[in-house]
Amino acid sequence: EPIPVVYGRHVVYPDFGATPYSEFVNNDQFLFQLHVIGQGEYDLETIRIEDTPISSFDEIEYEIIQPGGNVTLFDTDVVTAPEIAGQELLSTGDGGDWVGPFVANPSETQTTLLALDIILPKGLYYANDNGGLNNRTASWDIEARLIDDDGAALGGWFNLGSESITDNTNTAIRNTYKYTVPAGRYEVRGIRTNAKDTSARAGSDLNWNALKAYLVGDDQFGDITLLAMKMRATDNLSQRSSRMVNCIVTRKLKIWDAVNGWSAPQVTQSIAWACADILKSAYGAKLEDSRIDLQALVALDTVWSARGDTFNGVFDRKLTVWDALSQVARCGRAVAFLQGGLVRFVRDDPKTLPVALFSPRNIVRGSFKIDYVMPGEDTADSVTVEFFNQKTWKPDEITVSLPDSSAEQPATVSLIGCTNKDHAMREGLYMAAANRYRRRMVSFKTELEGLIPTYGDLIAISHDMPRWGEAGDVVGYDAPYLELSESVGFAEGDAHYVVLRKKDGSVSGPWLVTVGAHERQVELDEELDFTPYTGSEEERTHFAFGIGEQWGVLARVNAVKPRGDLIEIAAVVENPLVHTADQ
Numbered sequence: 001e002p003i004p005v006v007y008g009r010h011v012v013y014p015d016f017g018a019t020p021y022s023e024f025v026n027n028d029q030f031l032f033q034l035h036v037i038g039q040g041e042y043d044l045e046t047i048r049i050e051d052t053p054i055s056s057f058d059e060i061e062y063e064i065i066q067p068g069g070n071v072t073l074f075d076t077d078v079v080t081a082p083e084i085a086g087q088e089l090l091s092t093g094d095g096g097d098w099v100g101p102f103v104a105n106p107s108e109t110q111t112t113l114l115a116l117d118i119i120l121p122k123g124l125y126y127a128n129d130n131g132g133l134n135n136r137t138a139s140w141d142i143e144a145r146l147i148d149d150d151g152a153a154l155g156g157w158f159n160l161g162s163e164s165i166t167d168n169t170n171t172a173i174r175n176t177y178k179y180t181v182p183a184g185r186y187e188v189r190g191i192r193t194n195a196k197d198t199s200a201r202a203g204s205d206l207n208w209n210a211l212k213a214y215l216v217g218d219d220q221f222g223d224i225t226l227l228a229m230k231m232r233a234t235d236n237l238s239q240r241s242s243r244m245v246n247c248i249v250t251r252k253l254k255i256w257d258a259v260n261g262w263s264a265p266q267v268t269q270s271i272a273w274a275c276a277d278i279l280k281s282a283y284g285a286k287l288e289d290s291r292i293d294l295q296a297l298v299a300l301d302t303v304w305s306a307r308g309d310t311f312n313g314v315f316d317r318k319l320t321v322w323d324a325l326s327q328v329a330r331c332g333r334a335v336a337f338l339q340g341g342l343v344r345f346v347r348d349d350p351k352t353l354p355v356a357l358f359s360p361r362n363i364v365r366g367s368f369k370i371d372y373v374m375p376g377e378d379t380a381d382s383v384t385v386e387f388f389n390q391k392t393w394k395p396d397e398i399t400v401s402l403p404d405s406s407a408e409q410p411a412t413v414s415l416i417g418c419t420n421k422d423h424a425m426r427e428g429l430y431m432a433a434a435n436r437y438r439r440r441m442v443s444f445k446t447e448l449e450g451l452i453p454t455y456g457d458l459i460a461i462s463h464d465m466p467r468w469g470e471a472g473d474v475v476g477y478d479a480p481y482l483e484l485s486e487s488v489g490f491a492e493g494d495a496h497y498v499v500l501r502k503k504d505g506s507v508s509g510p511w512l513v514t515v516g517a518h519e520r521q522v523e524l525d526e527e528l529d530f531t532p533y534t535g536s537e538e539e540r541t542h543f544a545f546g547i548g549e550q551w552g553v554l555a556r557v558n559a560v561k562p563r564g565d566l567i568e569i570a571a572v573v574e575n576p577l578v579h580t581a582d583q
Helices: 271-280 294-307 321-330 421-437
Strands: 005-007 009-012 021-025 028-039 041-049 060-065 078-080 099-103 111-120 125-127 136-147 158-167 173-192 207-215 224-232 245-253 313-315 334-339 342-347 356-358 369-372 382-389 394-400 410-414 440-446 458-461 470-478 481-484 496-501 507-515 521-524 542-547 553-563 566-573
Touching (some): 005 009, 005 028, 005 245, 009 313, 021 111, 021 173, 028 041, 041 060, 041 224, 111 136, 111 158, 158 173, 173 207, 224 245, 271 294, 271 321, 294 342, 313 321, 321 334, 356 496, 382 421, 394 421, 410 421, 458 566, 481 542, 496 521
Parallel strands (some): 382 410
Antiparallel strands (some): 005 313, 021 028, 060 224, 078 207, 099 173, 111 207, 136 158, 369 440, 382 394, 440 566, 458 553, 470 481, 470 542, 507 521
16 A cells, blocks of 8 residues: 655544554563654654543553664564464373364465464463362474475474473463574474363363564565554453554654755645645656756745644545645646646735737737636535534534625535645635636637746737737837827716736736827827837837726636747636635
8 A cells, every 4th residue: 555645633543554463461461563654754742542541551662663773672574474363282192182283374475483372261270169270281292394476395304492381370371482593484383282171161262373584584664653552451442442543743844945955854734745745856856956946836835834734634545646736726726737848836815917918919810718607506605615624623614705796606616735724614615716707717828928838827819809908019209208009988077097018928017107299199298118119120019008907807827839830818807806805
């Protein structure tokens, strides 16, 4: 199974890093469990058995193994032969024979230590006539022989041990017997060497309960944090409760800045550095720093920290790097995208300055399309956000809606990594607002200037078909007058503005204008910040004109796709109410 990766602060019920096994010491049973917290380094805030801190259990010893460390509390690579399940050992006089042989360790493994669990379930005694208990003895032999990977014997049987117990108790006797052997693969057998007392007054049963092999191998687990636990079985700690081990952990990640580079791992719930870890780590994309827009992550981390947006989630199943990256970024209202071999990030936040202006002058004729997404009876009017509540550490949900919504048709969204109700509410309001106010989809084709904007950028669009302003070229400039290629109309009593496209495609303005000497001339209210080009050797400066903000619309780019010699841009008409709903 995949080794889990945890980001931020979360509760984890850790998987086993090795098969659990048990031993008996002085009639006490000890359970040994090795747990995998996850890939990388963590701060273990609390270790619990269900909801109870581990400090309440005196019978538990534990050890936290940091990445690259070794387990010292117990042997980790121990296998238990499944064929042994309490077989009774009988002497030849009782009609018994050797029990086994049973293979101790799998093919292509070696062991240097064998262990047998021997149990006398009724104790060892004889009830005398006075109501007391007399001594009884049980003795047995254990033999082993070396075998190869195919199970063929490589030598003869040799004695591992000749054991004996004498006691007078009706309490079960349980012990683990360990034997050191030369490295190899073994099979083991056992037989009782004295007669069993079959009297109804006696307890003399002798059972072989388990065979374990301690394997030879490298106990290095790599870049993984482990939790080793040695638990003594008592009334306070049962077999069932031992499986309820959980930890509240916070991931430690490296943090980057432009001056000092990468820091040492430190406790963080940052969305930005979780994204960076996914892209850089050995279990992720393994990218170099030069392939990641780290400056953007620094800027976004500042925004997310100020808002209190975090990612606290567990990846415990196989998925692609891009899926994991998308889930983490989504928790911060951001998207990762690949551009020019560089992984970039953009957050859906308020923008007012468009990076490019598009009008009929640079939109390919016949390519301009508008798709109006009309609401219907099934259109969601609210959002139910499913998240993992960090106060209860259980799944939770919250339904949010805009103030004037009836909230009768909620859409359910699962926000992985969100553990805070306020965070979930903010994202729910944002989604509800985006669903209501972003319902005009625009697409068009243009030439290479379509490569100026990228995903998430704001562009200005002026077009006469939907009456988004009037557009054309600037054919003359004699401050404060602009001569236009198209006539423009003024409405009495309204403020009119003109927007100009600079040589690099960016937008200048809007600039307040008044009526000029004729219908193709406007007078500027103030001096421009650049000189429009009006010649014929290159493309003239474009303009967009309208009343107030009606000189055009602002749209957020969703896609930029090459189409032969042209570039197709898809965008959604922006509305500032999307970004004010969650404030």
